[in-house]
Amino acid sequence: MNVSILTVGDELLIGQVVDTNSAWMGQQLNASGYQVHRIFSVGDTLDSIRYGIARAFESADIVLMTGGLGPTKDDITKVALADYFGVELQFHEPTFIRIGKIFEKYNRPVEDAHRQQAMLPSNAVVLPNKMGTAPGMWIPWNGKVLVSMPGVPFEMKYLMEFEVIPRLKAQFPGKPIAHRTLLTVGEGESFLADRIRSWEEALPDNLKLAYLPAIAQVRLRISGSGDQAAALNAQLDAKAAELAHIVRDCLFGVEQDTLEAAIGRMLQSRSLRLATAESCTGGQIAHLITSVPGSSAYFQGSVVAYSNSVKEQVLGVSADTLSQHGAVSGPCVKEMVSGALDLLGADIALAVSGIAGPDGGTADKPVGTIWIAVGDKQEVQTIKIQAGRDRSKNTAFSSIMALNQLRLFILQRYPDLK
Amino acid sequence: MNVSILTVGDELLIGQVVDTNSAWMGQQLNASGYQVHRIFSVGDTLDSIRYGIARAFESADIVLMTGGLGPTKDDITKVALADYFGVELQFHEPTFIRIGKIFEKYNRPVEDAHRQQAMLPSNAVVLPNKMGTAPGMWIPWNGKVLVSMPGVPFEMKYLMEFEVIPRLKAQFPGKPIAHRTLLTVGEGESFLADRIRSWEEALPDNLKLAYLPAIAQVRLRISGSGDQAAALNAQLDAKAAELAHIVRDCLFGVEQDTLEAAIGRMLQSRSLRLATAESCTGGQIAHLITSVPGSSAYFQGSVVAYSNSVKEQVLGVSADTLSQHGAVSGPCVKEMVSGALDLLGADIALAVSGIAGPDGGTADKPVGTIWIAVGDKQEVQTIKIQAGRDRSKNTAFSSIMALNQLRLFILQRYPDLK
Numbered sequence: 001m002n003v004s005i006l007t008v009g010d011e012l013l014i015g016q017v018v019d020t021n022s023a024w025m026g027q028q029l030n031a032s033g034y035q036v037h038r039i040f041s042v043g044d045t046l047d048s049i050r051y052g053i054a055r056a057f058e059s060a061d062i063v064l065m066t067g068g069l070g071p072t073k074d075d076i077t078k079v080a081l082a083d084y085f086g087v088e089l090q091f092h093e094p095t096f097i098r099i100g101k102i103f104e105k106y107n108r109p110v111e112d113a114h115r116q117q118a119m120l121p122s123n124a125v126v127l128p129n130k131m132g133t134a135p136g137m138w139i140p141w142n143g144k145v146l147v148s149m150p151g152v153p154f155e156m157k158y159l160m161e162f163e164v165i166p167r168l169k170a171q172f173p174g175k176p177i178a179h180r181t182l183l184t185v186g187e188g189e190s191f192l193a194d195r196i197r198s199w200e201e202a203l204p205d206n207l208k209l210a211y212l213p214a215i216a217q218v219r220l221r222i223s224g225s226g227d228q229a230a231a232l233n234a235q236l237d238a239k240a241a242e243l244a245h246i247v248r249d250c251l252f253g254v255e256q257d258t259l260e261a262a263i264g265r266m267l268q269s270r271s272l273r274l275a276t277a278e279s280c281t282g283g284q285i286a287h288l289i290t291s292v293p294g295s296s297a298y299f300q301g302s303v304v305a306y307s308n309s310v311k312e313q314v315l316g317v318s319a320d321t322l323s324q325h326g327a328v329s330g331p332c333v334k335e336m337v338s339g340a341l342d343l344l345g346a347d348i349a350l351a352v353s354g355i356a357g358p359d360g361g362t363a364d365k366p367v368g369t370i371w372i373a374v375g376d377k378q379e380v381q382t383i384k385i386q387a388g389r390d391r392s393k394n395t396a397f398s399s400i401m402a403l404n405q406l407r408l409f410i411l412q413r414y415p416d417l418k
Numbered sequence: 419m420n421v422s423i424l425t426v427g428d429e430l431l432i433g434q435v436v437d438t439n440s441a442w443m444g445q446q447l448n449a450s451g452y453q454v455h456r457i458f459s460v461g462d463t464l465d466s467i468r469y470g471i472a473r474a475f476e477s478a479d480i481v482l483m484t485g486g487l488g489p490t491k492d493d494i495t496k497v498a499l500a501d502y503f504g505v506e507l508q509f510h511e512p513t514f515i516r517i518g519k520i521f522e523k524y525n526r527p528v529e530d531a532h533r534q535q536a537m538l539p540s541n542a543v544v545l546p547n548k549m550g551t552a553p554g555m556w557i558p559w560n561g562k563v564l565v566s567m568p569g570v571p572f573e574m575k576y577l578m579e580f581e582v583i584p585r586l587k588a589q590f591p592g593k594p595i596a597h598r599t600l601l602t603v604g605e606g607e608s609f610l611a612d613r614i615r616s617w618e619e620a621l622p623d624n625l626k627l628a629y630l631p632a633i634a635q636v637r638l639r640i641s642g643s644g645d646q647a648a649a650l651n652a653q654l655d656a657k658a659a660e661l662a663h664i665v666r667d668c669l670f671g672v673e674q675d676t677l678e679a680a681i682g683r684m685l686q687s688r689s690l691r692l693a694t695a696e697s698c699t700g701g702q703i704a705h706l707i708t709s710v711p712g713s714s715a716y717f718q719g720s721v722v723a724y725s726n727s728v729k730e731q732v733l734g735v736s737a738d739t740l741s742q743h744g745a746v747s748g749p750c751v752k753e754m755v756s757g758a759l760d761l762l763g764a765d766i767a768l769a770v771s772g773i774a775g776p777d778g779g780t781a782d783k784p785v786g787t788i789w790i791a792v793g794d795k796q797e798v799q800t801i802k803i804q805a806g807r808d809r810s811k812n813t814a815f816s817s818i819m820a821l822n823q824l825r826l827f828i829l830q831r832y833p834d835l836k
Contacts, residue, residue, distance in 0.1 A: 282707070307763075345727055359712070
């Protein structure tokens with residue numbers, strides 16, 4: 001089934017916002033057996049949106065549209081839709097009530113602008129948006145469908161996952177397609193590719209491997225199509241097991257898992273409490289760990305020791321260490337681990353100190369030099385890694401690499417006895 | 419002058435690569451007075467590229483195209499161009515020599531595939547690419563032009579800056595276009611819209627206002643076109659000043675600024691050192707603050723006090739407070755501020771404690787209940803806010819709202835004396 005994506009908004013055309021929605025939708029659709037054929041981006045005018053809708057329908061049965069659904073004057077997608085389909089905008093009471101409840105919760109009055117948000121094309125099936133005020137709309141048309149969603153990414157994602165994809169599968173079923181995704185950390189794409197190549201070349205024609213790289217992580221997705229779902233799933237399970245064995249040292253999870261959740265489960269099953277001490281990562285590791293619901297069961301907390309005085313006075317890093325080796329050094333991160341274990345009452349601690357950039361590098365310690373330590377009361381391990389020159393990439397890379405060191409430490413020091 | 423952008427590549431459609439080229443080109447073109455009217459993305463097939471070219475020319479005199487110029491099998495942009503314009507591919511010797519020199523430098527032999535890269539449509543003016551092998555092409559056509567560039571971002575950027583923009587300015591001098599963007603925090607889009615409405619309705623026809631919302635923040639962009647750049651800029655400055663006055667309490671910056679950078683400058687100019695104490699935000703505030711280069715000049719660090727024992731033993735929150743009021747309470751965040759000030763040696767501290775969800779809510783304190791405190795040694799202010807039900811949205815919202823409280827506290831307690 002062919003899909004066109006239509007994103008609406010002047011902000012896309014003048015480049016104030018990068019259209020990340022299309023790529024995300026493309027991934028999700030692909031994984032469900034739908035092929036994005038074309039992507040169109042148009043501005044916030046009636047003419048442009050009408051043009052976009054016409055072009056999007058030209059080569060696809062399914063049109064997914066985002067943007068232009070807010071309560072403000074420049075959000076005119078609904079008007080364009082009503083005009084294109086030759087229908088009226090109607091007041092949709094359940095939507096108005098839903099929006100009212102959101103505003104009640106925030107103790108804010110419902111304004112005219114929100115009443116406006118409940119005016120919807122009369123041919124639309126409303127898709128309730130649990131993440132915001134603007135509703136999604138499913139509009140059947142001549143055996144085809146147009147879906148309109150807000151442009152705010154997490155609202156669009158919610159609607160795609162819980163409303164749009166299930167409806168597409170029900171109304172536009174295709175040949176069975178299935179996937180298995182293995183999640184790896186700490187090994188670059190090309191090194192993984194070298195290890196995997198001969199296995200990949202021997203894959204049967206109905207299976208395909210994709211590398212989906214992110215910072216310090218690579219997802220390996222095996223996609224397959226077949227005539228029978230059961231046989232396809234059995235084939236994918238067997239191939240995923242082979243691939244898991246090839247990359248076993250880097251493998252931390254499958255499908256929608258995350259490294260921080262996987263580590264959380266490892267800590268929880270072993271009754272280990274974790275603390276972190278962060279310099280250059282500035283709280284990013286703690287933020288990742290606490291993004292997991294229920295992380296309070298194993299995460300004590302963190303000291304973000306951005307200044308040397310905090311390293312010394314709060315974490316107890318010795319003045320000698322700081323003057324002799326500097327804050328970006330093995331001895332410093334080692335003492336940060338000890339300090340965090342004591343201060344925060346943890347069984348395991350992770351510490352990072354580095355030069356995130358863009359300034360602060362020296363010949364000895366260029367920008368991107370990162371020290372990581374992980375340890376418990378008996379043993380502390382340190383490692384130095386070299387990141388790049390971009391500040392935000394460096395802190396993201398260091399955070400993931402540090403979490404991977406923690407994962408490896410737990411596996412080595414606290415092997416699962418089951 | 420209207421421009422269409424056409425990006426080519428299956429990787430864009432399946433979402434393996436986010437199209438960042440279009441946004442970058444949009445910014446550059448806009449700044450030079452060209453308006454991107456439409457963006458099209460199509461796959462690597464002859465039909466799709468021909469379709470894209472036809473559609474791109476449909477509503478613009480200038481078509482900028484990226485992608486499909488590499489040496490591999492799926493890169494067929496040139497074939498599609500020759501076909502569309504009804505010309506032949508010709509061997510272009512200067513390009514072949516240039517590519518040969520690149521391979522010489524890397525001690526790699528010139529392959530057939532690279533000879534193929536020197537085969538170009540006979541109607542193309544070649545734009546030498548100093549960043550890679552594939553050349554850019556400038557193809558005049560019926561008073562219009564199509565420009566084809568590689569999809570690799572830094573190659574495209576080089577060609578845009580040194581070849582394409584200068585040629586466009588020479589051949590398609592346009593009407594000036596300019597923008598002013600005001601950045602607001604802490605007030606929702608629809609409430610801002612109510613305050614702005616009458617001003618917006620009185621805008622002259624050549625100016626337009628757009629709302630660009632993010633979590634707890636809204637960017638307000640005024641766009642205008644005019645015959646004379648100086649008059650347009652003066653008009654925009656005057657209107658931006660009016661709008662700034664209307665939203666003055668929420669306004670923290672303009673153009674590409676960020677809240678965390680704005681707060682950083684406020685702290686630095688007042689020689690104030692900041693610390694944070696975070697519970698539910700789990701380090702996200704510290705992460706935002708330290709994402710600003712040079713933040714070590716004013717940021718001491720943070721205690722992420724995720725467990726109550728850390729709140730009590732590290733930050734000195736009293737056991738009485740925790741048992742009587744709980745960790746999510748005004749008294750608790752107030753004591754977290756005092757503790758952070760003392761422990762981390764700061765002049766100002768910011769503390770947050772709340773129920774991020776999805777679990778842990780009660781009738782009294784439902785999921786999304788967030789307490790924020792900000793203070794110095796003399797005064798601590800607390801506020802309770804109500805976020806929603808989504809964990810990651812709640813922590814992002816709380817972090818921005820907390821930073822806004824910090825901003826307001828600094829403005830009130832440390833007014834700028836200049």
